[in-house]
Amino acid sequence: MIPYLHPGTLNIYEPFVKAMAGEGDELKLLGMWASPFVLRTRLALSFKGLSHDYIEEEIFGNKSKLLLMSNPVHKKVPVLIHNGKAICESQVIVQYIDEVFTGTDRPSLLPANPYDRAVARFWATYIDDKLFTSFMTMIKGKTSEEKAEGRKQSFAVAETLEGALKELSKGKPFFGGDNVGYLDIALGGFVAWVHTGDILSGSKQFDANKTPLLAAWFERFCALDATKAVMPDVEKLVDLSKMRQARDDAAAAAVSQSS
Amino acid sequence: MSSQAQPVKLISAFGSPFAYRVEVALALKGVPYELVLEDLDNKSELLLKHNPVHKAVPVLLHGDDRAVCESFVIVEYVDEAFDGPRILPADPYDRAMARFWAHFVENKLSKPFWMSFWTEGEVREGFAKEARENLAVLEAQLDGKRFFGGDSLGFLDIAACALAIWLDVMQEAHGFRLVGDGEFPALRRWAKEYTAHEAVKKCLPDRDRLVAYFVTNAEKYKGIARAALQQ
Numbered sequence: 444m445i446p447y448l449h450p451g452t453l454n455i456y457e458p459f460v461k462a463m464a465g466e467g468d469e470l471k472l473l474g475m476w477a478s479p480f481v482l483r484t485r486l487a488l489s490f491k492g493l494s495h496d497y498i499e500e501e502i503f504g505n506k507s508k509l510l511l512m513s514n515p516v517h518k519k520v521p522v523l524i525h526n527g528k529a530i531c532e533s534q535v536i537v538q539y540i541d542e543v544f545t546g547t548d549r550p551s552l553l554p555a556n557p558y559d560r561a562v563a564r565f566w567a568t569y570i571d572d573k574l575f576t577s578f579m580t581m582i583k584g585k586t587s588e589e590k591a592e593g594r595k596q597s598f599a600v601a602e603t604l605e606g607a608l609k610e611l612s613k614g615k616p617f618f619g620g621d622n623v624g625y626l627d628i629a630l631g632g633f634v635a636w637v638h639t640g641d642i643l644s645g646s647k648q649f650d651a652n653k654t655p656l657l658a659a660w661f662e663r664f665c666a667l668d669a670t671k672a673v674m675p676d677v678e679k680l681v682d683l684s685k686m687r688q689a690r691d692d693a694a695a696a697a698v699s700q701s702s
Numbered sequence: 703m704s705s706q707a708q709p710v711k712l713i714s715a716f717g718s719p720f721a722y723r724v725e726v727a728l729a730l731k732g733v734p735y736e737l738v739l740e741d742l743d744n745k746s747e748l749l750l751k752h753n754p755v756h757k758a759v760p761v762l763l764h765g766d767d768r769a770v771c772e773s774f775v776i777v778e779y780v781d782e783a784f785d786g787p788r789i790l791p792a793d794p795y796d797r798a799m800a801r802f803w804a805h806f807v808e809n810k811l812s813k814p815f816w817m818s819f820w821t822e823g824e825v826r827e828g829f830a831k832e833a834r835e836n837l838a839v840l841e842a843q844l845d846g847k848r849f850f851g852g853d854s855l856g857f858l859d860i861a862a863c864a865l866a867i868w869l870d871v872m873q874e875a876h877g878f879r880l881v882g883d884g885e886f887p888a889l890r891r892w893a894k895e896y897t898a899h900e901a902v903k904k905c906l907p908d909r910d911r912l913v914a915y916f917v918t919n920a921e922k923y924k925g926i927a928r929a930a931l932q933q
Binding site: 506516524528530531532534535536539540542556557559560562564565568569603 | 755756763764768770771772774775776778782783794795797799802805806810839
């Protein structure tokens with residue numbers, strides 16, 4: 444069995460980490476440019492105005508020693524390293540930075556009231572559970588029927604989120620009200636995939652006819668400076684998607700030839 | 703009336719370990735509540751109205767205008783809305799660790815744990831192996847402590863509470879030993895501490911009734927497992 448390290452233990456990397464330190468708090472994010480969970484975390488750092496070092500993990504390469512040491516349980520990005528301590532899982536990371544970095548120049552992402560917080564957490568869990576699953580089915584479905592089913596599910600999820608947005612925003616621009624909040628950022632992680640899907644399919648995931656509030660939210664959120672600062676290159680995502688599709692098609696063809 | 707004093711109802715279902723998490727949280731905080739037991743084959747208007755998205759238990763109703771769904775979300779709400787002993791620790795890093803490990807229990811341990819009881823043959827062996835590997839990882843988190851939360855029950859103890867009770871119940875009901883007698887000694891010790899805790903004892907489900915429930919409904923759960931595997 445692999446010797447197990449508590450996710451917080453990075454003692455042997457401390458000298459390495461300290462050598463890279465700037466003034467005060469030291470923040471590093473291990474990420475991968477195409478991941479919606481990494482984008483979510485980068486959005487949170489951006490909206491909180493938190494400067495940090497960003498370390499890119501190779502998408503198809505070997506996982507770095509730093510990643511394996513700091514997230515031994517899941518070996519996945521994103522991982523936030525704050526003064527040598529590792530925090531994993533995007534929702535956990537976003538709540539962590541919201542709780543640690545406070546003050547007038549660092550507005551809270553989660554609302555103040557416990558009930559409003561519960562509602563935001565509920566919908567963030569829903570997004571990870573249902574939206575992510577439907578997108579994965581669309582992308583990785585083995586047959587075109589399966590992919591179509593994923594797409595159908597994603598529209599159903601969008602309609603549910605439209606209802607949530609209507610209720611929570613109360614006519615204001617964001618789920619968080621006047622300003623971007625926790626739930627905007629939770630959904631925000633997926634905007635690059637949504638853009639990509641829109642380009643590839645030639646139709647809108649957040650259709651203004653079916654989900655007008657969500658369609659408007661999408662345009663508005665993507666136009667914000669703090670979003671633009673961390674958005675991945677959508678052209679690159681489109682290329683990646685086409686490459687993955689070609690690879691999957693080739694694999695499927697090989698299987699049907701050999702059987 | 704202050705928010706805390708407003709009446710609390712918990713929509714639950716017999717045998718649900720998710721709803722049970724919420725009962726423990728309420729018991730820890732000393733919050734009185736009315737328990738509403740659902741027949742999940744015949745869901746009530748109350749449940750459908752307050753959890754239209756998932757139509758599942760648990761649902762916490764607090765006063766006239768607050769309905770909270772999803773067991774972890776409810777437990778955090780109970781921690782924040784009511785006075786009493788802390789469920790999540792004060793320090794943000796410790797809170798992040800508690801949430802991380804609670805997600806681990808839910809996303810990595812939960813499925814193979816339940817599936818190992820409701821499947822057979824090689825499929826069962828596969829789930830059992832995965833469950834045991836993840837149990838070992840969880841056991842390491844105890845690290846000599848009385849509870850995952852340290853000296854007192856915390857968020858991760860609540861997240862993992864099914865292990866303290868449902869493991870023995872399921873092993874008996876399905877005649878399958880996921881965990882051998884001498885295995886995971888720290889988890890076994892934790893389970894004893896947990897079930898002896900003042901607050902926990904107040905809402906412990908009746909063990910014999912639980913066993914009988916899972917024996918009676920064995921075919922139903924095996925059917926659910928089969929359907930899940932086909933997806």
